[in-house]
Amino acid sequence: MxxxxxxxxxxxxxxxxxxxxxxxxxxxxxxxxxxxxxxxxxxxxxxxxxxxxxxxxxxxxxxxMNVPFDPSELLPQIVAGGSDGIGERLVRTFLRIWDSPAGAAGVALLRSVISNEWAARLMRDFVVTQILRRVVAGLDLSPAEAPLRTSLVASQLVGLAMARYLLRIEPLAHTPAEIAVAAIAPTVQRYLTGELTGVFEPATDVEQATGAQPPTGVEPATGVV
Missing domain, CATH: 1.10.10.60 (Homeodomain-like)
Known part of the structure; x- marks a missing residue:
C-alpha cells in the first residue's frame, strides 16, 4: 500500500x-x-x-515561552488609568504574578534565559513585542523617548525578578509585596514619565516648531515604536 x-x-x-x-x-x-x-x-x-x-x-x-500570564489581558488594565500611578500598577501586578504559584514558571524561564542563547533571544523578543510595545501604545510617550524609557523599565523589572525570585537575595526575597512596591514603583514611574536629567536633549525652538525630534544618542529598540 x-x-x-x-x-x-x-x-x-x-x-x-x-x-x-x-x-x-x-x-x-x-x-x-x-x-x-x-x-x-x-x-x-x-x-x-x-x-x-x-x-x-x-x-x-x-x-x-511558557509565560505564566498573558500581557494582552493584563497590560490594558494597567495602562487604562493613564500615566499617573502607572509605575505602582506595573510593579504591584508584576509582584502579584511572581508571588503566585504561576511564578514557578517564570523562575524556570529565567534559568533557561541564563543558560540558553535561543531562550535569551525569545525572552528579548517577548519583552519588546508583548510588553514594551503595548505600554508605548497605551501611554502618551514621546516617540523619541519611548524606546529608552521602556527599556529602563524592563531593566528594573527583570532585575527585580532575578534578585527576588532566582538569586533570592535577602532581605528583598522575603520583603512584603507592599513594601517592595513602595520602594520600586517611584523609580519605574520616573523612568516612564519623570525628568531624566542629562538623558534627553531639550528640543530647540526650530524643532518644536517643525515637529522634528532631537537626537538622543541612543538607538531606539527594534519594534518599540
Whole structure:
C-alpha cells in the first residue's frame, strides 16, 4: 500500500511538533518575522491546524515561552488609568504574578534565559513585542523617548525578578509585596514619565516648531515604536 502524504493528522505529537517549529522560527526570525505558514511548514501540518491548537501567533508565542500570564489581558488594565500611578500598577501586578504559584514558571524561564542563547533571544523578543510595545501604545510617550524609557523599565523589572525570585537575595526575597512596591514603583514611574536629567536633549525652538525630534544618542529598540 502506498504511503499517504499530506499534513499530519491531529495526534498527540502534532502540538509538540508545532511548538518545536515555532520555537525555532521565533528564535531565528523573531515574532514579527515568523509566519504561521512557515511554522506550519516546519511542523509538517496545515496552517489551519496551528490556528486550531493555538489561535493567534501571539498565543502561540506565549505557549512557546511558557509565560505564566498573558500581557494582552493584563497590560490594558494597567495602562487604562493613564500615566499617573502607572509605575505602582506595573510593579504591584508584576509582584502579584511572581508571588503566585504561576511564578514557578517564570523562575524556570529565567534559568533557561541564563543558560540558553535561543531562550535569551525569545525572552528579548517577548519583552519588546508583548510588553514594551503595548505600554508605548497605551501611554502618551514621546516617540523619541519611548524606546529608552521602556527599556529602563524592563531593566528594573527583570532585575527585580532575578534578585527576588532566582538569586533570592535577602532581605528583598522575603520583603512584603507592599513594601517592595513602595520602594520600586517611584523609580519605574520616573523612568516612564519623570525628568531624566542629562538623558534627553531639550528640543530647540526650530524643532518644536517643525515637529522634528532631537537626537538622543541612543538607538531606539527594534519594534518599540
Amino acid at each position: 502506498a504511503r499517504r502524504t499530506g499534513r499530519r493528522p491531529g495526534n498527540p505529537d502534532t502540538r509538540e511538533a508545532i511548538l518545536t517549529s515555532a520555537r525555532d522560527a521565533f528564535a531565528e526570525r523573531g515574532i514579527d518575522g515568523a509566519s504561521i505558514r512557515t511554522i506550519a511548514a516546519g511542523a509538517g501540518v496545515d496552517p489551519a491546524l496551528v490556528h486550531h491548537y493555538f489561535g493567534t501567533k501571539d498565543k502561540l508565542f506565549l505557549a512557546v
